[in-house]
Amino acid sequence: MSAFTSPRAGRLLARGRHADSLLRVSGLRREFTVSGAVLRVLDDCSMEVGRGEVVAIVGQSGSGKSTLLNVLGLLDTADAGEHVFDGVDVTRLREGGRARLRNEGIGFVFQQFHLLDRRTALANVGVPMVLGGVPLVRRRAVAKELLTAVGLGHRLSSYPHQLSGGEQQRVALARALSRDPSLILADEPTGALDAASSEMIMEQLLGQARSRGAAVVVVTHDPNVAAVADRTVGIVEGRTV
Ligand SMILES: Nc1ncnc2c1ncn2[C@@H]1O[C@H](COP(=O)(O)OP(=O)(O)OP(=O)(O)O)[C@@H](O)[C@H]1O
Numbered sequence: 070m071s072a073f074t075s076p077r078a079g080r081l082l083a084r085g086r087h088a089d090s091l092l093r094v095s096g097l098r099r100e101f102t103v104s105g106a107v108l109r110v111l112d113d114c115s116m117e118v119g120r121g122e123v124v125a126i127v128g129q130s131g132s133g134k135s136t137l138l139n140v141l142g143l144l145d146t147a148d149a150g151e152h153v154f155d156g157v158d159v160t161r162l163r164e165g166g167r168a169r170l171r172n173e174g175i176g177f178v179f180q181q182f183h184l185l186d187r188r189t190a191l192a193n194v195g196v197p198m199v200l201g202g203v204p205l206v207r208r209r210a211v212a213k214e215l216l217t218a219v220g221l222g223h224r225l226s227s228y229p230h231q232l233s234g235g236e237q238q239r240v241a242l243a244r245a246l247s248r249d250p251s252l253i254l255a256d257e258p259t260g261a262l263d264a265a266s267s268e269m270i271m272e273q274l275l276g277q278a279r280s281r282g283a284a285v286v287v288v289t290h291d292p293n294v295a296a297v298a299d300r301t302v303g304i305v306e307g308r309t310v
């Protein structure tokens with residue numbers, strides 16, 4: 070059923086949101102070879118995400134959630150299956166094309182943050198904008214605004230090792246938002262946070278969806294996070310259910 074005709078898409082439209090499809094994957098498979106044995110981590114993953122939609126991915130540890138997110142974020146390539154992002158069949162792209170699409174269209178909040186140790190919070194948030202050729206003055210202004218929005222306006226000059234886990238997580242979120250991506254992927258973005266900070270992160274993510282139609286896919290173990298998503302996709306042993 071197309072996103073335009075589904076009852077859920079109708080509800081989205083009724084709420085004034087963008088219901089057209091941004092991302093569609095079908096039959097994704099991903100295998101790794103470990104000590105000569107083939108490990109099928111993603112077996113059959115299918116999902117569709119519309120613009121302005123917030124989707125939670127839930128599943129046990131080791132079920133393949135981060136692997137799926139890496140494929141959706143064009144950081145990894147599936148071995149089989151269909152993958153269309155923003156009208157582009159990404160399975161046909163070479164690395165250069167994938168990198169461009171990723172940098173322009175996708176913001177990623179990693180489970181392990183992946184901040185640059187020798188850069189301040191402000192500079193870390195600016196990294197995607199450097200890649201996009203945004204001038205320094207503008208980079209600093211945007212980074213300051215985003216860090217302030219996640220409650221870190223007083224920590225602009227701090228280095229990652231001077232920040233708590235939750236603060237680093239919020240820097241990682243600010244970085245993911247710095248180029249107004251059409252797709253935001255977040256892997257356990259509230260994992261290291263207390264209730265108040267979790268709420269702040271989720272408000273940011275929901276705000277991105279509501280205000281400018283970004284699609285948000287968030288991996289979570291937190292029932293409070295899943296509860297505010299528009300829809301939940303389960304993953305069991307590499308299969309979406
Ligand atoms: N590069 C890799 N090489 C070999 N095995 C891998 C690789 N990446 C992931 N795996 C395996 O794939 C399985 C799924 O890993 P993944 O990180 O996707 O799980 P997850 O659902 O995100 O778990 P968690 O909730 O603990 O973060 C695990 O058994 C993991 O060991």
Ligand SMILES: [Mg+2]
Nearest residue numbers: 134135180256
């Ligand atoms: Mg994971």
